[in-house]
Amino acid sequence: MVNSVYRECYDDSHYRPEFEGFIGNRPLEEVDPEVVTLIRAEKQRQAGGLELIASENFTSRAVMEALGSCFTNKYSEGYPGKRYYGGTEVVDELERLVQQRALSLFGLDPQEWAVNVQPYSGSPANFAVYTALLKPHDRIMGLGLPSGGHLTHGFYTAKGKRISATSIYFESLPYQVHPQTGYVDYDRLEELALLYRPRLIICGASAYARDWDYARMREIADKAGAMLMCDMAHYSGLVAAGELTSPFPFCDVVTTTTHKSLRGPRQGMIFCRRQYEADINEAVFPGCQGGPHNATMAALGVALKEAMTPEFRAYQQQVRANAKALAGALQARGYTIVTGGTDNHLVLWDLRPEGLTGNKVQKLCDQINITLNMNAVPGDTNALSPGGVRLGTPALTSRGFREKDFEQVAEFLHQAVQLCLKIQKDSGKKLADFERALEGRPELATLRDQVRAFALRFPMPGGPR
Ligand code: DSN
Numbered sequence: 001m002v003n004s005v006y007r008e009c010y011d012d013s014h015y016r017p018e019f020e021g022f023i024g025n026r027p028l029e030e031v032d033p034e035v036v037t038l039i040r041a042e043k044q045r046q047a048g049g050l051e052l053i054a055s056e057n058f059t060s061r062a063v064m065e066a067l068g069s070c071f072t073n074k075y076s077e078g079y080p081g082k083r084y085y086g087g088t089e090v091v092d093e094l095e096r097l098v099q100q101r102a103l104s105l106f107g108l109d110p111q112e113w114a115v116n117v118q119p120y121s122g123s124p125a126n127f128a129v130y131t132a133l134l135k136p137h138d139r140i141m142g143l144g145l146p147s148g149g150h151l152t153h154g155f156y157t158a159k160g161k162r163i164s165a166t167s168i169y170f171e172s173l174p175y176q177v178h179p180q181t182g183y184v185d186y187d188r189l190e191e192l193a194l195l196y197r198p199r200l201i202i203c204g205a206s207a208y209a210r211d212w213d214y215a216r217m218r219e220i221a222d223k224a225g226a227m228l229m230c231d232m233a234h235y236s237g238l239v240a241a242g243e244l245t246s247p248f249p250f251c252d253v254v255t256t257t258t259h260k261s262l263r264g265p266r267q268g269m270i271f272c273r274r275q276y277e278a279d280i281n282e283a284v285f286p287g288c289q290g291g292p293h294n295a296t297m298a299a300l301g302v303a304l305k306e307a308m309t310p311e312f313r314a315y316q317q318q319v320r321a322n323a324k325a326l327a328g329a330l331q332a333r334g335y336t337i338v339t340g341g342t343d344n345h346l347v348l349w350d351l352r353p354e355g356l357t358g359n360k361v362q363k364l365c366d367q368i369n370i371t372l373n374m375n376a377v378p379g380d381t382n383a384l385s386p387g388g389v390r391l392g393t394p395a396l397t398s399r400g401f402r403e404k405d406f407e408q409v410a411e412f413l414h415q416a417v418q419l420c421l422k423i424q425k426d427s428g429k430k431l432a433d434f435e436r437a438l439e440g441r442p443e444l445a446t447l448r449d450q451v452r453a454f455a456l457r458f459p460m461p462g463g464p465r
Helices: 004-008 017-021 033-047 061-067 089-105 122-133 165-169 186-196 214-224 236-240 274-288 294-307 310-332 358-367 394-398 403-427 431-438 442-455
Strands: 113-116 139-141 200-203 227-231 253-257 268-273 346-350 373-375 388-392
Touching: 061 294, 089 113, 089 268, 089 294, 113 274, 122 165, 122 227, 122 253, 122 268, 122 274, 139 186, 186 214, 200 214, 214 227, 236 310, 268 274, 294 310, 310 346, 310 394, 310 403, 358 373, 358 388, 358 403, 358 431, 358 442, 394 403, 403 431, 403 442
Parallel strands: 139 200, 200 227, 227 253
Antiparallel strands: 113 268, 253 268, 346 388, 373 388
């Protein structure tokens, strides 16, 4: 029925069919065909390609519908029951519902744990935690960016340039993965932490294919007199499904985005032990943010409900099985996978033994409808021209890909790398020359058609848009 929700706002005696034609009720197709064209183009790009960016996913139609709801109209600075605006009674109910679902998804006792569901995304969530728990220039230690950590964990360049607000406002000494094994070097972290005495240690990463030893992290934090925070943004969906170790028993604070393996809208959440709740809430609002994005919060509520289903648990098991299958299929073709495999949703592929850099493989893959990103691998020195690529399975698993399909994905990647080598042989190693050499190559068009035909055999979640 057309506009049935709209009609539900009125009782029968007040409803007028002409309200449907009111200026604010014109459909998108009529108001902005240009944007519709772009939405269609993006939908076709997503459907006709292989999405391997480890931090991306395809959210559901139900999440999309809540995201496009009237909650977007509402300001609600403050927290349930304590707002700076009128008309917040429904938003209060929504925020409480989302909080309760978030705690219950991760099996947390509300007496012990609180959750803030207002952060706009992962970086603001992390910065709010630092604002709450630290004073400017306090010391922190997170996994270094070249080792797979996130920018907000305190990265600065080899020449000392402070890249993110975290390293501008706080002093940071990043720890690293072991250059040979690729695993987090806990022994070295302990040594450094006992010398550096940070106030906060951060675990969790964006490009690390192994589970974490949180018990060891807690032990180190305790010895060094530090608080322990986990940023589980990449793998919170796997934690929710019990597919990876839960950081909660060991940490003081846990942050996450909600749109990666958790498969919700783009937002962030901060879980904290009750003693930090007041400071963290104050740091989110009014410290770092204004009004929460309520439509996104509604969509997050939907995603959290979906994440409590047996289907979601099966999905996360498949995400891991697919990552293992992908790593195995690449290894079977002779390639090098950092740490020799994966425990989670991602695979870190070291291309240095092939004589390739990740940026070339990324450029070529863009031409053949495979989306991935270049990534530093252990021992890399140049962040702009790193020696590897990062591959993730959450998005394609949401389209129903299974292990055998990832065998085919590995075959396409193998062909891409072989083509890269052939083109690099003609062009030489300079990226600009390589990019020029990509133009008009018939082999690329053939491979792109094959990839597209393969991708289009699978459904896309999310509804028409
Ligand atoms: N940008 C995300 C990623 O790709 O890992 C992390 O925030």
